[in-house]
Amino acid sequence: MTSTADHAIVVQHLVKSYGGKRAVDDLSFSVRRGEIFALLGPNGAGKTTTVEILEGYRAPDSGTVHVLGLDPQRDAAQLKQRIGVMLQQGGIYPTVTASELLHLFRHFYRDPEDPEALIDLVGLRESAHVRYRQLSGGQQRRLALAAALIGKPELLFLDEPTTAMDPQARHLTWGIIRELRERGLTVLLTTHFMEEAERLADRVAIIDHGRLIALEEPKVLTQANAEEVQFTAPPGLDLATLAALPAANSAREPRPGFYVIATTRPADLLAEVTAWARDAGILLNDLRVGHESLEDVFLRLTGHELRE
Numbered sequence: 489m490t491s492t493a494d495h496a497i498v499v500q501h502l503v504k505s506y507g508g509k510r511a512v513d514d515l516s517f518s519v520r521r522g523e524i525f526a527l528l529g530p531n532g533a534g535k536t537t538t539v540e541i542l543e544g545y546r547a548p549d550s551g552t553v554h555v556l557g558l559d560p561q562r563d564a565a566q567l568k569q570r571i572g573v574m575l576q577q578g579g580i581y582p583t584v585t586a587s588e589l590l591h592l593f594r595h596f597y598r599d600p601e602d603p604e605a606l607i608d609l610v611g612l613r614e615s616a617h618v619r620y621r622q623l624s625g626g627q628q629r630r631l632a633l634a635a636a637l638i639g640k641p642e643l644l645f646l647d648e649p650t651t652a653m654d655p656q657a658r659h660l661t662w663g664i665i666r667e668l669r670e671r672g673l674t675v676l677l678t679t680h681f682m683e684e685a686e687r688l689a690d691r692v693a694i695i696d697h698g699r700l701i702a703l704e705e706p707k708v709l710t711q712a713n714a715e716e717v718q719f720t721a722p723p724g725l726d727l728a729t730l731a732a733l734p735a736a737n738s739a740r741e742p743r744p745g746f747y748v749i750a751t752t753r754p755a756d757l758l759a760e761v762t763a764w765a766r767d768a769g770i771l772l773n774d775l776r777v778g779h780e781s782l783e784d785v786f787l788r789l790t791g792h793e794l795r796e
């Protein structure tokens with residue numbers, strides 16, 4: 489039973505339409521206190537709409553939503569003191585510095601965090617007095633993260649937190665988010681990045697067309713399936729031939745030239761695939777055995793790929 493005592497967010501049968509189109513379609517899920525929960529889905533899946541309803545910026549058409557035990561519409565003022573929202577790109581005044589922004593924002597909260605400690609936490613000490621527009625994309629996102637933390641929130645909403653970051657900045661940010669979980673914060677994350685959900689989240693809700701497709705721990709999602717042999721080769725190979733290899737269960741070509749063969753005997757299949765390729769004079773690249781990635785899982789569940 490989901491209760492508001494041990495759950496930071498409880499969403500039940502949420503519906504939101506724009507015109508005649510359902511952006512969120514009977515969505516139900518709960519986020520436990522202290523977990524990092526990812527909403528994963530392609531463009532237009534309904535992630536932002538859902539998050540904005542939870543933040544109190546949009547009203548649902550029907551269904552119920554509880555955030556920290558509160559109704560985001562009715563208890564908006566109370567809730568704003570207890571949640572942190574990372575502003576989207578472009579949401580920060582271009583000539584302000586990190587230090588100025590955080591020292592200003594602290595006045596909006598009853599019990600704010602020390603701005604200087606936050607500057608250190610997000611790794612902006614060297615750039616604390618640089619104007620926002622002169623920061624790199626990754627630094628700008630980290631400042632937005634610091635700004636979301638200034639009110640010492642219990643629950644943090646991160647909408648696409650590592651967009652525009654290079655791999656180094658992304659890893660840094662993942663480290664910060666993990667540290668926040670250690671401190672007991674609950675995090676609701678939306679992302680297009682498989683790897684981000686896989687590495688950060690305790691549980692992942694995959695949504696598509698406003699509906700819940702799956703809700704699992706990342707490792708359960710990826711282990712639920714048999715192993716696979718994957719490789720790249722020229723597009724258009726005969727899938728029936730591949731599926732007919734003795735150790736193969738099924739074969740598919742999810743992207744042109746990228747092949748996935750499911751098996752319960754990966755070592756045998758690997759030998760069969762390489763022998764077949766040699767006989768057919770086909771060069772295989774990136775041959776590997778593995779579990780499905782979250783990307784494969786998404787493709788299998790929704791029939792289309794996750795786009796950035």
Ligand SMILES: Nc1ncnc2c1ncn2[C@@H]1O[C@H](COP(=O)(O)OP(=O)(O)OP(=O)(O)O)[C@@H](O)[C@H]1O
Nearest residue numbers: 506507510511529530531532533534535536537538
């Ligand atoms: N204010 C609005 N008016 C009309 N339609 C909207 C509005 N906001 C969103 N939509 C539509 O609702 C659907 C869900 O959009 P939403 O932004 O919630 O998805 P998303 O998963 O966050 O996608 P993205 O990753 O692109 O932000 C989309 O089809 C979108 O075009």
